[in-house]
Amino acid sequence: MGSVTNSALEKEHLVHHDHVHHDDDHEESFITKYVFSQDHKMISRQFLITAVIMAVIAMTMSIIFRMQLAWPGEKFAFVNALLGDKWAKDGILDPNMYLALVTIHGTIMVFFVLTGGLSGTFSNLLIPYQIGARDMASGFLNMLSYWFFFVSSCIMLASCFIDDGPASVGWTIYPPLSAVPEAMPGSKLGMTMWLISMSIFVVSSLLGSLNYIITIFNLRTKGMTMTRLPLTIWAFLVTAVIGVLSFPVLVSCVALLIMDRSFGTSFYLSDIYIGGRPLDNVGGSPILFEHLFWFLGHPEVYIVLLPALGITSEVIATNSRKPIFGYRAMIGSILAIGFLSFIVWGHHMYMTGMNPFLGSVFVFTTLLIAIPSAVKAFNYITTLWKGNLQFTPAMLFSIGLVSSFITGGVTGIILADSTLDINVHDTYFVIAHFHIVMGLSAIFGMFAGVYHWFPKLFLRMMNKKLGYIHFWTTLIFAYGTFFPQHFLGLAGVPRRYYTNSNFPMFDNLVDINEICTVSAILGGLVQLIFLFNFFYSMFRGEKAPQNPWKSNTLEWTTPMANIHGNWPGALPTVHRWPYDYSKPGKEHDFVPQTVPLEDGEHDGGGH
Amino acid sequence: MKLLVLLAIVLLIIAGHQLLRIIELSRGLKKTTEWQVTSSDNDRMGKIMVIFMVLFFAFFFWQAARWNERVLPLASSEHGLKVDALWDANMYLITFVFIVTNFFLFWFAYKYRGLANRKAVFLAHNNKLELAWTVIPAFALAFIIIFGLKYWNEIMSVSDKADKVIVELYAKQFDWSARYAGKDGKLGETDYRQISGSNSVGMDTADVLGNDDVIVRNEFHIPVGKEIVFYMRSRDVIHSAYMPHFRAQMNCVPGMITTFKFVPIKTTMEMRKDPYVINMMAGINKQREKFGEEPVEFDYLLLCNKICGISHFNMQMNLIVESQADYDAWIAKQKAFKAVAVKP
Numbered sequence: 001m002g003s004v005t006n007s008a009l010e011k012e013h014l015v016h017h018d019h020v021h022h023d024d025d026h027e028e029s030f031i032t033k034y035v036f037s038q039d040h041k042m043i044s045r046q047f048l049i050t051a052v053i054m055a056v057i058a059m060t061m062s063i064i065f066r067m068q069l070a071w072p073g074e075k076f077a078f079v080n081a082l083l084g085d086k087w088a089k090d091g092i093l094d095p096n097m098y099l100a101l102v103t104i105h106g107t108i109m110v111f112f113v114l115t116g117g118l119s120g121t122f123s124n125l126l127i128p129y130q131i132g133a134r135d136m137a138s139g140f141l142n143m144l145s146y147w148f149f150f151v152s153s154c155i156m157l158a159s160c161f162i163d164d165g166p167a168s169v170g171w172t173i174y175p176p177l178s179a180v181p182e183a184m185p186g187s188k189l190g191m192t193m194w195l196i197s198m199s200i201f202v203v204s205s206l207l208g209s210l211n212y213i214i215t216i217f218n219l220r221t222k223g224m225t226m227t228r229l230p231l232t233i234w235a236f237l238v239t240a241v242i243g244v245l246s247f248p249v250l251v252s253c254v255a256l257l258i259m260d261r262s263f264g265t266s267f268y269l270s271d272i273y274i275g276g277r278p279l280d281n282v283g284g285s286p287i288l289f290e291h292l293f294w295f296l297g298h299p300e301v302y303i304v305l306l307p308a309l310g311i312t313s314e315v316i317a318t319n320s321r322k323p324i325f326g327y328r329a330m331i332g333s334i335l336a337i338g339f340l341s342f343i344v345w346g347h348h349m350y351m352t353g354m355n356p357f358l359g360s361v362f363v364f365t366t367l368l369i370a371i372p373s374a375v376k377a378f379n380y381i382t383t384l385w386k387g388n389l390q391f392t393p394a395m396l397f398s399i400g401l402v403s404s405f406i407t408g409g410v411t412g413i414i415l416a417d418s419t420l421d422i423n424v425h426d427t428y429f430v431i432a433h434f435h436i437v438m439g440l441s442a443i444f445g446m447f448a449g450v451y452h453w454f455p456k457l458f459l460r461m462m463n464k465k466l467g468y469i470h471f472w473t474t475l476i477f478a479y480g481t482f483f484p485q486h487f488l489g490l491a492g493v494p495r496r497y498y499t500n501s502n503f504p505m506f507d508n509l510v511d512i513n514e515i516c517t518v519s520a521i522l523g524g525l526v527q528l529i530f531l532f533n534f535f536y537s538m539f540r541g542e543k544a545p546q547n548p549w550k551s552n553t554l555e556w557t558t559p560m561a562n563i564h565g566n567w568p569g570a571l572p573t574v575h576r577w578p579y580d581y582s583k584p585g586k587e588h589d590f591v592p593q594t595v596p597l598e599d600g601e602h603d604g605g606g607h
Numbered sequence: 608m609k610l611l612v613l614l615a616i617v618l619l620i621i622a623g624h625q626l627l628r629i630i631e632l633s634r635g636l637k638k639t640t641e642w643q644v645t646s647s648d649n650d651r652m653g654k655i656m657v658i659f660m661v662l663f664f665a666f667f668f669w670q671a672a673r674w675n676e677r678v679l680p681l682a683s684s685e686h687g688l689k690v691d692a693l694w695d696a697n698m699y700l701i702t703f704v705f706i707v708t709n710f711f712l713f714w715f716a717y718k719y720r721g722l723a724n725r726k727a728v729f730l731a732h733n734n735k736l737e738l739a740w741t742v743i744p745a746f747a748l749a750f751i752i753i754f755g756l757k758y759w760n761e762i763m764s765v766s767d768k769a770d771k772v773i774v775e776l777y778a779k780q781f782d783w784s785a786r787y788a789g790k791d792g793k794l795g796e797t798d799y800r801q802i803s804g805s806n807s808v809g810m811d812t813a814d815v816l817g818n819d820d821v822i823v824r825n826e827f828h829i830p831v832g833k834e835i836v837f838y839m840r841s842r843d844v845i846h847s848a849y850m851p852h853f854r855a856q857m858n859c860v861p862g863m864i865t866t867f868k869f870v871p872i873k874t875t876m877e878m879r880k881d882p883y884v885i886n887m888m889a890g891i892n893k894q895r896e897k898f899g900e901e902p903v904e905f906d907y908l909l910l911c912n913k914i915c916g917i918s919h920f921n922m923q924m925n926l927i928v929e930s931q932a933d934y935d936a937w938i939a940k941q942k943a944f945k946a947v948a949v950k951p
Contacts (some may be wrong), residue, residue: 015951051795078611081610081611081612081825082611095917095918095920096917099914099917099919118842124884164760169914170914174844174845174913174914175844176843176844176845176861177844177845177914177916180843183780183843183844184916184917185917187936213667220941244732269861269862270861270862270863271799271861271862272799272842272843272844272861272862273779273799273800273802273809273842273843274780274842274843274844278799278800278802282831282862284862285860285861285862285863286845286858286860286862287863320719320727321721321727322727322728322729322730322732323729323731325730325731326729326730326731326732326733326735326737327732328732329732329737348783351847351856351857352845352858352860352865353839353857353858353859353860353863353865356759356760356763358768359763360756360760363751363752363755363756363759364756367748367751367752368748370744370748371741371744371745371748374619374740374741374744375740375741375744376738377708378740379737380712381708381711381712381715382730382736383728384712384716384719385715385719386727386728386730387715387719387721387727387728388655388719388720388721388725388726388727389649389716389719390644390649390721391644391648391649391652391653391720395651399656399712399713399716402712403712403713404708406704406705406708406709406712407709410701410704410705411701413697413701413748413751414694414697414698414701417693417697417751417752417755418756418759419693419754419755419756419758419759419762420690420693420694420697420754420755422690422762422854422855422856422857422871423679423690423851423854423856425847425856425912426847426849426856426912426913427912437927445658447701458913460639461640461642462642463641463642464642464643464644464648465641466626468648468652472659474653475659476659478664479666480666483666483667483670484670484674487670487674487677487678489676490678490679490908491674491677492679492849492851492852494849494910494911494912496919496920497919497920498920499918499920500920501925502920502921503908503910503923504891504895505891505904505908507891507894507895507898508677508890508891508893508894509677510894512674512677518707528619528622529626531625532619532623533624536623536626536627540627542641542642548642548643579731580638581727581729582726582727582728582729583729589726589727605731605732
């Protein structure tokens, strides 16, 4: 059926090109071109810009609560200006608002920036381009995917402006805290809006993911076998499969929570006395919620990370002017990570009262996932070895990604070990771990993608020097923010504390918190360099040549214009894998995938 | 607020304007297009890679050296010592991996920076190498898994000691209480519907086993050298009973009874005389002096470590570890539930 679709699309195109010039074959109104666009490139841009805005909001939130942690009780006019008298009287952050900021920061970063933003931008942009397709399998569903994302973003942001404040029970929304409105103000309307927003988000994610999978399986151009796909596409494919299999579980998890909240059921509730009265709910279990939540929650980590790793694979190979080392091992690792990500969720629950034997099983499966992760890290490093490294800003961010992937990954080995998890569970050690993996690695992958594919996104180049400054300052301040938090965890500081000042045992950690906060503020400010570069280059950057990075993949064979259908004539035919960089006996140090194999030439890394 | 936003926008525009001029000036000066990476760019970036690596490692060792005296003291429980030993072994291993791999990453970035005339080697894969770095991590992980699970099973096994102290930790927004089994050695049944002002932990008054139970708040005591079996309950939302000095933690889940056990090996007084603790407390009291607060002595603590609402950050109870004799004397002074409950 897929090939039928493709050839049908193809036929439509040939007809068009036979009769009319391509520039005016799709006369579109402003609305269909920029708002309800069905073109994958426009949808990609919509996702990216929405994600950038969401990221700025979530980062500002984090700076506000980091200031509270470093200087509890201090008055900040700026906090008062942003949050108003209700939530920051005299500039002192309210404890409820602290928890709200922590919750919304986490939710936005994990879902709206690193899931919607990362996959939405780059899967949409690169899948049709790199597999040689005119567009996504269903442009209409793709458009819906973005607009559901947009609506859910709006609901999430709107929840910040209601009277009781937004959801503030932590992004993991464990009941009964999230189920019983009497438990805290942030468990009232704000929580309902969070649940609605996330349900809509899942619709967006599913529409997108199904589209990505169908497109990759059915719309590859002639010669583009699965083992000639760039690793980006492999990563997006597995990410989409994980999303399709795990997000529906979040919906069911959320649906049961909505039932408990609004319709008196007891899926997650039992034996609760709150607000001066016993509740009628008996027989439910919060542990059930945790299982359902983390059945999505852990694959989600890889939904966040795999696209970043895919982008890095492509950027590192191109800019090392070398084939990615161990292409098939990389595919195997992506598949292994994808599979294992479904059987490790219990490592979030060692201390929840879950049967300890079940915990042992999860220790085993979780540590297994370190093997494909290690293979990937080693392969990246070996790709650099004896390369001819071109330090574009994208390349720098990719190297930064590998560094932080290792730094954050090794502490994962500690946390996966249930015995060692006992004492650092839910402490700042965990915060340090997952921020170095997600806040550094995944975000660096996103930056690498933006710098690398900016020419395809906006047909212009970003400024290199600003990119350099942005990278080095970001790397330094990001490590400066999160590395010291390991030590806070070793001192036993729990996460989600409004202040540590109620415990004398944490008084000697004040300066560590200050280092984190100062780094976070500076790290936030240097993002202005990126924002400027991004928006300035969008309109006034240098015009991009067709293949600025001398890359092999198909997206660089399209003209530098936003053509509906991507290629003006027939679709390109693929003759080789995407990593023929510096191949001996070739005139240039790159051989695009469209160049036919010579007599006796081997494909896929053979000489 | 509007003023501030306006100010931010104005500042942004000014900063943008300045940057813009710099860019456009530099663009005019150079023949190559700005975005193109030259070999001098590569040279400079490669060198910064090495400088960054050195600074990064220096930062790591600086933190480890400087803050080593601020992390939790050596475990005060039997199993905790094993946890600490395992922790150290794992930490050495991952620190080694962290340093070696980061070293190669940044070193290669420097060494193979794209200087003029450099040619990359066409190397697509090497099965032996790839096998090696699949198998070696697998062995290292096997070691980690085996030791981790051995201790895990020991820590989580059901107590088989006859001579033990049973303590129930009861969590509610936002404080703790502890319930002791009393003379009969058995905790009475509970029923959350019977919770009231005089029955804060929801004792089932029909169960006579509970009559001699002892309920305390603010501070609880346990004897040193004896196995303490904790049962955890919660009244309202999930809390987590975290006793970091003992490497002990377990969530308190409404509708469930969870459990954790450990043998304390150091009394509170012994800890106060421990050189590491003395040094740590000196640091703490120095900071407190700066804040203008009273100096404190070391105390074991029970903290809540699962987000539970507005005062999550202040949900704590002191824990005193003392000799059996002191403990006996202390528990004898506490009133049994019946005696407390009868008084209206």
